[in-house]
Every structure is written in structure tokens, then in C-alpha cells.
Amino acid sequence: MSGFLHYLEMPYLLQGILITLQLTALGLLGGLVLGLALASMQLSRHRALSAVARGYTVIFRGTPLILQLVFAYDALPHIGLMLSPMMAAGLALAANEATFIAEVFRSGVLGVDKGQVTAGQALGMTPRVIMRRVVAPQAIRLMVPALGNEAVTTLKNSSLASFIAVQELTLRSTQLASSTFDFFSIFFASGVMYLALTGAISAIQLAAERALDLDRPASRSWAARLLPVRRPVAPLAEKDAGAAAPAEAEEPWLPPAPPEPWEREARAAALNGAPAAVEVRDLHKRYGEHVVLNGLDMTVTTGEVVALLGPSGSGKSTLLRGINHLEDVESGAVLIGGRRIGYTDDGRPLSPTKVAGARAQAGVGMVFQHFNLFSHLTARENVAGPLRWVHGMPAARAESRADELLEQVGLAHRADALPRHLSGGQQQRVAIARALAPNPRVLLLDEPTSALDPELIHEVLEVIRGLAREDGLTMLIATHQLRFAQEVADRVVFMSDGSVTEEGPAEEILTRPKHPATARFLRIMGAESVGEVA
Numbered sequence: 001m002s003g004f005l006h007y008l009e010m011p012y013l014l015q016g017i018l019i020t021l022q023l024t025a026l027g028l029l030g031g032l033v034l035g036l037a038l039a040s041m042q043l044s045r046h047r048a049l050s051a052v053a054r055g056y057t058v059i060f061r062g063t064p065l066i067l068q069l070v071f072a073y074d075a076l077p078h079i080g081l082m083l084s085p086m087m088a089a090g091l092a093l094a095a096n097e098a099t100f101i102a103e104v105f106r107s108g109v110l111g112v113d114k115g116q117v118t119a120g121q122a123l124g125m126t127p128r129v130i131m132r133r134v135v136a137p138q139a140i141r142l143m144v145p146a147l148g149n150e151a152v153t154t155l156k157n158s159s160l161a162s163f164i165a166v167q168e169l170t171l172r173s174t175q176l177a178s179s180t181f182d183f184f185s186i187f188f189a190s191g192v193m194y195l196a197l198t199g200a201i202s203a204i205q206l207a208a209e210r211a212l213d214l215d216r217p218a219s220r221s222w223a224a225r226l227l228p229v230r231r232p233v234a235p236l237a238e239k240d241a242g243a244a245a246p247a248e249a250e251e252p253w254l255p256p257a258p259p260e261p262w263e264r265e266a267r268a269a270a271l272n273g274a275p276a277a278v279e280v281r282d283l284h285k286r287y288g289e290h291v292v293l294n295g296l297d298m299t300v301t302t303g304e305v306v307a308l309l310g311p312s313g314s315g316k317s318t319l320l321r322g323i324n325h326l327e328d329v330e331s332g333a334v335l336i337g338g339r340r341i342g343y344t345d346d347g348r349p350l351s352p353t354k355v356a357g358a359r360a361q362a363g364v365g366m367v368f369q370h371f372n373l374f375s376h377l378t379a380r381e382n383v384a385g386p387l388r389w390v391h392g393m394p395a396a397r398a399e400s401r402a403d404e405l406l407e408q409v410g411l412a413h414r415a416d417a418l419p420r421h422l423s424g425g426q427q428q429r430v431a432i433a434r435a436l437a438p439n440p441r442v443l444l445l446d447e448p449t450s451a452l453d454p455e456l457i458h459e460v461l462e463v464i465r466g467l468a469r470e471d472g473l474t475m476l477i478a479t480h481q482l483r484f485a486q487e488v489a490d491r492v493v494f495m496s497d498g499s500v501t502e503e504g505p506a507e508e509i510l511t512r513p514k515h516p517a518t519a520r521f522l523r524i525m526g527a528e529s530v531g532e533v534a
């Protein structure tokens with residue numbers, strides 16, 4: 001059995017290993033470059049590019065590698081492309097491997113939560129910035145195991161190059177065995193050598209996975225220097241300091257009583273005559289045959305807080321996305337501070353990159369139902385990152401602004417935590433801080449508490465209440481929290497079937513609705529208790 005050992009150090013076979021490694025490197029690097037191009041083409045919005053990439057994939061994934069090797073070596077010379085055996089094998093390996101690597105890239109990119117991409121868009125990031133700062137760092141982490149697999153496959157497939165006389169390990173083992181007839185020992189030694197090589201690849205893969213693991217302290221991770229940095233995970237705090245009411249309180253939490261009539265009157269007087277922050281004019285949107293916004297008109301005055309109510313499916317989220325041009329609409333217009341986002345002055349649509357710039361300038365902050373925090377970044381980086389990437393703020397200033405806002409939402413002590421180490425309520429408060437960071441002129445909140453457990457809702461509502469009452473921020477809030485709407489909103493807009501059914505002072509709409517649809521909705525949502533509070 002030990003007869004195979006001396007083959008492990010035989011220069012003839014060791015040189016074969018070197019050639020195997022060179023061939024694997026050619027196949028893998030070529031496959032990575034070509035695979036990246038194929039994946040980009042498949043993900044592109046241009047149908048022709050996508051079709052070419054799919055056609056390529058069908059051909060190269062559907063035919064045997066050995067045929068491709070022989071083709072590259074024997075057939076290409078007939079069209080004047082003469083390649084050495086090594087180059088022909090490298091080309092065939094790369095061309096074949098690219099189809100699999102492209103799928104790995106594609107699944108990595110598609111595996112990143114779409115909500116984060118939407119959040120990036122809402123923050124004014126260009127497609128390129130979103131890819132670099134949000135999608136790529138997360139996709140790379142997802143792709144490492146599959147890429148490790150592809151590296152092992154390429155190494156093993158390189159043995160097929162023996163068919164076109166490349167002097168790699170398999171061919172040399174075969175030649176040696178044919179001349180010595182010591183088949184068993186030689187092929188055994190050759191198998192051990194392949195195992196050592198594939199084992200090394202697996203070890204590299206594991207090291208990369210460990211290095212990219214977000215739960216490891218960044219200081220020990222070499223990969224953290226390549227991908228966006230995060231600070232070591234802060235120890236979990238037992239209890240949240242800040243805006244929240246204690247979660248363990250035994251009494252059910254109730255929002256403070258609505259403002260006194262004189263307070264409402266004072267606010268109404270202050271808002272009277274203020275310029276429009278958001279104007280929505282005759283907005284139409286449909287998904288296929290389904291009309292979602294049906295000629296919707298609405299104006300939000302600067303400093304006003306508007307609660308958007310309506311049954312599920314009435315188009316509230318679509319309206320909020322439409323206001324920030326995250327949704328294409330069929331007709332109508334949205335003006336933010338008097339300007340249309342996403343269109344030139346003569347009404348032509350802008351490119352996605354220019355739309356991003358327009359969004360950043362328009363100053364519309366957005367908070368989503370499912371938070372949509374960038375899951376690979378700490379709370380601080382979630383807030384500071386967009387300030388740097390979109391608004392060009394120096395890192396130190398962006399971080400101190402992030403710290404200031406995290407303090408405001410009661411999360412200064414969790415600034416270094418990743419989103420997955422935060423409760424839902426904390427995540428939503430980080431999302432609010434992120435939306436506030438660039439000083440938006442208007443904040444859109446899309447059911448900010450509906451994904452939260454009941455005991456976490458109040459901490460988010462407290463933050464929003466502070467923004468409305470103390471900071472005087474213009475807000476449009478889609479919500480099902482009627483008591484909250486009554487307390488915080490200056491006006492309630494009730495939507496059904498894609499248009500405004502009824503609107504007016506919060507107090508009036510919530511306690512004395514005129515339209516039967518509003519009355520039915522309020523009844524279902526427990527309007528009785530609103531009446532009690534009033």
C-alpha cells in the first residue's frame with residue numbers, strides 16, 4: 001500500500017499538478033469574467049442582451065465539455081484560430097464554467113432582499129451605488145459556497161484536457177502507468193493529489209465564509225477590509241433607553257390623549273396658507289387590468305401631518321411609492337416642493353441615474369412597513385452610509401450625524417448592532433433615523449407599525465409623534481392606528497378603490513365620518529374606542 005508514497009513526490013507528477021493548477025486557474029478566472037458578463041446580460045433590462053446570454057447558456061451548458069475541448073482544439077483552426085492545447089483547454093473550460101458561474105452570480109444578486117434595493121432607491125442612490133454598496137456585499141456572501149463548488153468542479157474537469165494532450169496530472173498519471181504497469185499505486189497517488197487540491201479549495205472556501213461572516217468581529221476579518229466595514233457587535237442591551245415605553249409594563253400602553261381643541265386650532269391656523277409640500281394631481285396607476293389609483297388628487301401642506309387610511313388594497317402603498325417615483329404611473333403628476341421627480345421640465349422621463357439624483361434633491365424620506373434596513377450594515381452605517389454615498393458627506397460628519405439621529409430615536413447604545421440583532425421596533429426606529437438623515441422636506445411612512453408585535457408598536461409611534469409635534473416635520477402616514485392618527489394627524493385622508501373618498505380634520509373624520517365606506521372601515525377597525533378617547 002505504501003508503494004504509492006514515492007509517486008507523491010515524483011517531479012513528473014508534481015509538474016502535472018502545476019499544469020492542472022494553471023489550467024484550473026485559466027478556466028476559473030476566464031469563467032468568472034465571462035460569467036460576470038453573462039449574468040449582467042441576463043439581469044439587464046435589454047431583452048436582446050438577455051436573450052443572447054440565455055442562448056449561450058443553453059448551448060454551453062447543454063453540450064459535453066469534452067466536445068467543447070475537442071472543438072476548441074481541432075475545429076477552431078479551421079476558421080484560422082490556432083490555439084496551443086493549454087489555451088484551447090483553458091478556453092473550453094472557461095466557456096463551459098461561465099454558464100454555471102453566471103447562475104451563481106445571478107442567484108446571489110436575486111437573493112438580496114428587494115426591499116433593500118427599494119430603500120436604496122428611495123434614499124436617492126443610483127443603480128450603480130445600490131449594486132456596489134447594497135447588493136454586491138450581500139451577494140458575495142451568498143455566493144461563496146457555490147463558487148467554492150465551481151472551483152472544485154473546474155479542477156476536476158481539467159482532467160478532461162488529457163483528451164487534447166495537455167500534460168496535466170491525469171495524462172501524466174496515465175502515461176506513467178502505461179510505461180511502468182504500476183496502475184494501482186500511480187492512480188491511487190494521483191487520487192490523493194486531487195484530494196489534496198480539492199481539500200485546499202474547500203479550506204479556502206471555509207476561510208472565506210468565516211472571514212465574511214457578519215457575526216465575527218470585523219477587526220479579525222481580512223475580508224471586512226474588502227467589503228463594507230462594520231464595527232464589532234455591541235453587547236445586547238437588556239433594555240432600550242430612549243423614546244420607548246417599557247416593554248415589560250404590565251398595563252397596556254395607550255397613546256396620550258389627543259390634543260386639546262385649542263391646540264388643533266393653533267396648528268390649523270399655523271398651517272393655513274403654508275405652501276404645498278406635496279401635490280398629487282389626477283394620478284392613475286394600474287397593474288394589468290387592475291386599476292389601483294384612479295385619478296387621485298391630494299395636497300399636503302408644509303408642516304402638515306396627514307394620516308392615510310383605507311382598507312387593504314385601496315392603493316395607499318402604491319400612492320406613497322408613486323409620490324417618490326418608485327412606481328411608474330400611467331398619467332397624472334406628483335410635485336414635491338413644486339417640482340416633478342423623474343421627468344424633465346418638458347415631461348420626458350429621466351434615466352434611472354438621473355431619477356436617483358432628482359430624488360436625492362427633492363428631499364422625500366421614506367419609511368417602509370418591513371423596515372428595509374441594509375442587513376449587512378450596522379445601525380450607524382445604515383444611517384451614515386447613504387449620507388456619504390448619495391450626498392457626498394465626509395465619513396466623520398456622516399457618522400456624527402448618524403449618532404445624533406440614533407440618539408434622537410433612543411438607539412445610541414445600539415449604533416454598532418446589525419439589524420438582525422435589533423428588535424422590530426428598534427429596526428424601524430433606525431429606519432426612521434436613516435430617512436431623517438438628509439433632512440427631508442417630507443417624510444412618507446408606509447404602515448410603519450403593521451409588521452411589529454403589539455408591544456413594540458408604541459416605541460415607533462412615540463418617535464413619529466415627536467417628529468410631528470416637536471420637529472414640525474411634514475408627514476404622510478399610511479396607518480391602521482386610528483388612535484394614533486387622531487392624536488397626531490392634522491388631517492385624515494380616507495382612500496378606497498384608488499381615490500380619495502373623504503378627507504378632513506382628523507377629529508371630524510374619525511368621529512363623524514360622512515361617507516359610508518369610511519364609517520364601515522372605522523367600525524371594523526374599532527372606531528368605537530376612538531370615540532371614547534375623543
Ligand SMILES: Nc1ncnc2c1ncn2[C@@H]1O[C@H](COP(=O)(O)OP(=O)(O)OP(=O)(O)O)[C@@H](O)[C@H]1O
Nearest residue numbers: 287290292310311312313314315316317318319447
Ligand atoms: N407589483 C404589483 N403587481 C400587481 N398588483 C399589485 C402590485 N403591487 C400592488 N398591487 C395591487 O394593487 C392594489 C393596491 O395595493 P397597495 O399595496 O397599494 O394597497 P394598500 O392600500 O397599501 O394595502 P395594504 O393596506 O394591505 O398595504 C392591491 O390590490 C395589490 O394587490
